[in-house]
Amino acid sequence: MTPGAKTLTIAGTMIAGIIGATGYAGAELVRLLAGHPEITKIVPASVSFQGERIEAVYPNFQGVVSAALVKPEEAVSEADVVFAALPAGVGEAFAKACMEQGKNFIDLSADFRFDDDEATFTAWYGKPYVYPELRQRSVYGLPELKRARIRERAANGPLIIGNPGCYPTGASLGMYPAISLGIVANNATIIVDSASGVTGGGREPSRSFHYPECADSLAPYKVGTHRHTPEINRNLGFMASSAGVNAASVIFTPHLAPMNRGILSTIYLPLAETCRLEQSALTRPPAKAVTERAEEIRERYAAFYKQEPFVRVLPQAGIASTNRVRQSNFCDISVHLDQSGTMLIIATAIDNMVKGAAGQAVQNMNIVYGFDERAGLTAIPALF
Numbered sequence: 001m002t003p004g005a006k007t008l009t010i011a012g013t014m015i016a017g018i019i020g021a022t023g024y025a026g027a028e029l030v031r032l033l034a035g036h037p038e039i040t041k042i043v044p045a046s047v048s049f050q051g052e053r054i055e056a057v058y059p060n061f062q063g064v065v066s067a068a069l070v071k072p073e074e075a076v077s078e079a080d081v082v083f084a085a086l087p088a089g090v091g092e093a094f095a096k097a098c099m100e101q102g103k104n105f106i107d108l109s110a111d112f113r114f115d116d117d118e119a120t121f122t123a124w125y126g127k128p129y130v131y132p133e134l135r136q137r138s139v140y141g142l143p144e145l146k147r148a149r150i151r152e153r154a155a156n157g158p159l160i161i162g163n164p165g166c167y168p169t170g171a172s173l174g175m176y177p178a179i180s181l182g183i184v185a186n187n188a189t190i191i192v193d194s195a196s197g198v199t200g201g202g203r204e205p206s207r208s209f210h211y212p213e214c215a216d217s218l219a220p221y222k223v224g225t226h227r228h229t230p231e232i233n234r235n236l237g238f239m240a241s242s243a244g245v246n247a248a249s250v251i252f253t254p255h256l257a258p259m260n261r262g263i264l265s266t267i268y269l270p271l272a273e274t275c276r277l278e279q280s281a282l283t284r285p286p287a288k289a290v291t292e293r294a295e296e297i298r299e300r301y302a303a304f305y306k307q308e309p310f311v312r313v314l315p316q317a318g319i320a321s322t323n324r325v326r327q328s329n330f331c332d333i334s335v336h337l338d339q340s341g342t343m344l345i346i347a348t349a350i351d352n353m354v355k356g357a358a359g360q361a362v363q364n365m366n367i368v369y370g371f372d373e374r375a376g377l378t379a380i381p382a383l384f
Contacts, residue, residue, distance in 0.1 A: 014369075017043040017079030019072040019086060019094055022057050024199050025108050026085035028358035030054060034065045036362065036376030038369070042067060045075035076101065081369075083361055084108060089127040095138075095160050096131050104368055105160045106361045112138040112162030113231055120234075124227040138162055141364045143373070144173060144308055145238065154368045161364045166356030167194050167228040167254060170265040172235040173311060173331045174348040177304040178269050179239040179248070183297060183344060185270045186246040192232065194265040195255040197322070200352050208256070220255045228252065261353055262322025267346040274342040290341040297344060298335035305333070309374050310355065310363065320349040327351060328381040329359035351381075 016033050020026040021044030033039045044054045046069040053068055055061040076082055076097050081104045084091040088110040095112070098105035114121045116135045122128050129135070138160035139153045140146050153159040164172070171192045178184045195218065201209040208214065208221070229252045240247040248269075257264075295316050305311040310329045314320065320334040328351060336345040350356050359377055366373045 013040050014038050014081065015041045015043060015079045016365075017045065017075030017082040019045045019075055019082065019084040019091070020108075021054060021069065021085070022046045022049045022203070023085050024203050024353060025357040026083075027058050028353045029083050029085060029361065030058070030061065030065055032354075032358055032362050032376050034061075035379075038371055038375060043070060043075045043078050045070050045072040047072070073097070076103070079103065081106065081365055083365075085358070088125045089130075092130040092134060095134055099134065099137055099158055099160070102158050104154075104158050104365075106141070106163060106364055107160060108163045108357055108361055110162075110165065110227070110231075112160050113140055113164065114162075114234065115140065117234075120230050124230055134160060140164065141360070142169065142172060142235065143360070143363055143367060144176065144305075144311065145235065147367060150364065150367050159368070161361070161368070163357070163361045163364065165228045165231050166196065166200060166263055166350070166352040167226070167252070167265070168231040168235060169356050169360065170194065170263050170331060170348040170350045171232050171250070171252070171267060172239075174265055174267045174333055174346040175236060175269065176239055177301045178297075178344060178346070179236065179245065180243045181300055181304065182243065182245060183269070183272060183300070184245075184248060185272045186248075188248040188270040190236070190248050190250045190270075191268040192250055192252045192265055193255070193267075194252070194263055195257040196263045196352055197257055197259040197261045199260055200263070200356075201256075214256055215258050218255055218257055220253050223253055224251075226252060226254050228254070259322065261326055261351050263348075263350050263352045263356060264320065264322050265346075265348045267348070269344040269346065271337075271342055271344055274340075287341070290337050290339065293341055294335060294337040297337070301333060301335050310377070320347040322349045322351070323383055324381055325349050325351050325355070326382045327354060328379055329355045329363060329377040330381060331355055 016039050018029050049069045083106045085108045091107050095105045118129045141161040142164045198209045232250050237247045302313040312332050314334045320332040332349045334347045
């Protein structure tokens with residue numbers, strides 16, 4: 001085990017508390033942690049369903065997970081590690097209690113995604129920090145970007161993980177190699193178009209997610225105003241700073257897709273070095289120089305993510321698709337160039353409830369405690 005596993009005394013006897021266990025992300029945490037080799041007990045908590053049993057709320061748990069839903073405070077006191085799947089602005093009190101009791105806290109809301117940048121959080125979420133000092137113990141939890149920082153913080157006692165948003169996860173993983181390797185033009189404007197399944201809206205019913213309203217339809221929403229935009233831009237700034245290049249900016253547009261799960265992001269990145277083609281070539285199928293350049297960039301992406309257990313860079317003919325990552329913690333990436341050879345086009349696919357939420361939270365727990373990073377997350381995607 002790595003340093004930082006101070007609340008764990010005996011491997012394989014770890015208790016996980018889940019606050020907000022009856023929401024979609026909370027239920028996914030129950031599903032994943034029930035198969036985790038280091039978790040022997042799950043303590044689910046819910047205010048709305050307190051006193052009921054988790055298997056009554058989610059019948060798919062019958063015969064597998066049986067537990068009464070308790071008060072959130074009980075989950076904090078009984079668990080070794082606490083997950084919170086709550087709306088933004090709700091979880092800070094539980095994070096504070098965990099820090100006082102020496103327990104790690106993994107938050108799936110936006111409360112700890114912006115570090116000490118309270119101004120940005122307040123501007124986009126309409127709430128100030130309740131306990132600003134907690135950010136001294138928090139770290140943004142996109143493992144592929146922040147693994148070293150997570151381990152460093154974990155070595156110094158209990159910490160708070162700000163689990164990333166679902167859209168920023170797919171967008172950031174798609175951009176990261178291109179920014180880090182200097183493939184993108186300096187000060188470029190990057191366009192991210194993403195389509196998400198309706199589970200991203202949560203379990204509480206609303207008109208826009210009502211079946212007759214969203215079935216057989218695809219539409220953008222919150223155009224130019226989605227609150228995941230600043231998180232994507234912060235990640236982009238971190239990537240650019242780490243690579244010593246000028247930061248680009250992102251235009252992000254989400255779409256609601258008529259499916260339960262998944263996020264497909266198509267990312268357009270202007271190239272620093274473009275293919276020099278004659279004008280006549282632009283009216284024909286991609287020239288050999290374009291296809292060769294696309295393969296060269298794809299190989300660089302594959303090398304960049306070679307050691308990452310949950311990022312799969314697809315072969316040249318592959319195209320990222322949400323059904324190939326369903327119920328898994330994978331992020332699939334496919335690499336393309338436009339016909340002119342001036343624009344890199346990256347497609348990423350994740351399951352918004354797993355790599356975009358609960359699975360990433362479990363991955364972060366594995367890093368904090370020094371477990372195999374794949375523990376509890378080895379399921380093969382369900383293609384159909």
